[in-house]
Amino acid sequence: MTEFRIADIQVSTVLLPFRFAFKHSLASRSFSQNVIVQVKLENSAGATISGLGESVPREYVTGESCNSAVDEIEKNFAPMLAGQTLADGVSPTDAAAHLLEAVAVANNVYSKRIGAAFCALELALLDACAKAEGIALCDWLAKRKDRWPDQSIQYGGVIPFGKRKTLSALLFFYKLYGFKTVKLKVGDDSELDIFTVRKARELLGNRVVLRVDANCAWNYDQTVEFSNRAKGFNIASIEQPVPFDRLDELVELTKVLQPEIVVDESLCTVDEAEKLAAMKACRGFNIRISKVGGLIAAQKIVDIAQKNRIHVHLGAQVGESGILTAAGRALAVANSSFENYEGAANFFLLKEDLTRENMTAGWGGKAKMPGGNGIGVTVDDRHLGRFVMKQPAANAAQDTAAIEATRRGLHV
Numbered sequence: 296m297t298e299f300r301i302a303d304i305q306v307s308t309v310l311l312p313f314r315f316a317f318k319h320s321l322a323s324r325s326f327s328q329n330v331i332v333q334v335k336l337e338n339s340a341g342a343t344i345s346g347l348g349e350s351v352p353r354e355y356v357t358g359e360s361c362n363s364a365v366d367e368i369e370k371n372f373a374p375m376l377a378g379q380t381l382a383d384g385v386s387p388t389d390a391a392a393h394l395l396e397a398v399a400v401a402n403n404v405y406s407k408r409i410g411a412a413f414c415a416l417e418l419a420l421l422d423a424c425a426k427a428e429g430i431a432l433c434d435w436l437a438k439r440k441d442r443w444p445d446q447s448i449q450y451g452g453v454i455p456f457g458k459r460k461t462l463s464a465l466l467f468f469y470k471l472y473g474f475k476t477v478k479l480k481v482g483d484d485s486e487l488d489i490f491t492v493r494k495a496r497e498l499l500g501n502r503v504v505l506r507v508d509a510n511c512a513w514n515y516d517q518t519v520e521f522s523n524r525a526k527g528f529n530i531a532s533i534e535q536p537v538p539f540d541r542l543d544e545l546v547e548l549t550k551v552l553q554p555e556i557v558v559d560e561s562l563c564t565v566d567e568a569e570k571l572a573a574m575k576a577c578r579g580f581n582i583r584i585s586k587v588g589g590l591i592a593a594q595k596i597v598d599i600a601q602k603n604r605i606h607v608h609l610g611a612q613v614g615e616s617g618i619l620t621a622a623g624r625a626l627a628v629a630n631s632s633f634e635n636y637e638g639a640a641n642f643f644l645l646k647e648d649l650t651r652e653n654m655t656a657g658w659g660g661k662a663k664m665p666g667g668n669g670i671g672v673t674v675d676d677r678h679l680g681r682f683v684m685k686q687p688a689a690n691a692a693q694d695t696a697a698i699e700a701t702r703r704g705l706h707v
């Protein structure tokens with residue numbers, strides 16, 4: 296194997312405008328600020344190969360902002376990796392994974408909510424190394440599980456908060472598009488919530504799986520009340536009904552309610568996954584690689600879920616580019632069937648994506664891996680440059696304008 300050195304690590308923040316504002320119980324936004332990391336490897340002959348990683352830090356998920364994530368990468372993670380030589384004798388991707396685990400352990404990535412910072416850097420290094428090795432990351436992940444990646448997966452749709460007319464229009468569109476699973480954002484107002492699930496069942500028919508996500512909006516009693524009132528509509532799962540730290544309530548709800556309780560905001564680290572599983576605080580994990588610290592951490596959480604018979608739901612950040620979509624898909628195809636797959640709405644949400652490859656789920660929500668090495672996607676440098684913010688996320692006023700956190704936000 297050729298020996299590679301980590302020659303350069305660049306961190307930037309990009310701003311990706313949306314086609315429309317996306318609203319749920321914790322926030323409303325019309326664009327996304329994402330962190331992008333570029334890692335350059337160099338071999339002894341001076342040849343270089345680069346990799347790209349992305350994450351979407353959200354204050355109301357992990358408590359991170361683009362600013363804090365960039366800081367964490369530049370001050371703590373990157374100095375431990377820059378200039379390092381990837382061990383000879385093992386594959387570059389295995390060597391990188393080994394190095395990344397050491398950096399993660401040294402910085403408590405598996406117990407501290409700093410996953411978005413780590414994710415962007417981890418993906419960039421793994422992408423570069425897998426490209427150097429000539430393999431796809433989904434194959435590398437699947438090999439660790441002793442299997443071949445699945446050919447394709449089938450995404451479901453997500454309905455944000457909106458006016459009643461918009462709700463019907465979106466439901467019609469999803470029906471036409473052929474989504475087999477639809478998740479509805481709830482928690483704004485109890486009458487509207489029931490109207491939403493009734494409308495969805497009416498328009499989508501009985502064969503579509505309906506899920507709801509309350510994004511921390513309710514307490515124990517409100518969750519039970521919703522579940523009772525929604526009984527006739529066959530809701531498969533209720534995601535994050537209560538605030539992230541109400542684990543005792545999640546345990547009780549998991550015991551008494553028929554719909555599967557899925558955790559999302561409560562699950563941001565590997566250690567939290569262990570604790571939630573040990574407490575039996577849910578029957579489903581929503582795993583988004585950006586919040587949990589990248590592919591290796593996400594794989595650890597999948598393993599915890601499978602060991603404890605907890606369903607895995609592949610989650611996504613609203614506003615992620617094709618880089619994160621491809622990385623999430625790589626995790627999904629590398630493992631045996633998840634309960635649900637979310638994301639890949641890139642074309643519908645983003646005015647422009649960063650990747651050349653179109654990662655948007657097709658008819659029926661079906662999607663395959665793009666086929667390239669590494670994460671599998673490519674980005675033109677000049678195209679990327681158009682989205683880079685000159686003063687990375689330094690303008691607090693811009694943040695406030697973008698994120699209208701409600702009173703239920705975790706950090707307001």
Ligand SMILES: [Mg+2]
Binds near residue numbers: 560
């Ligand atoms: Mg959620």
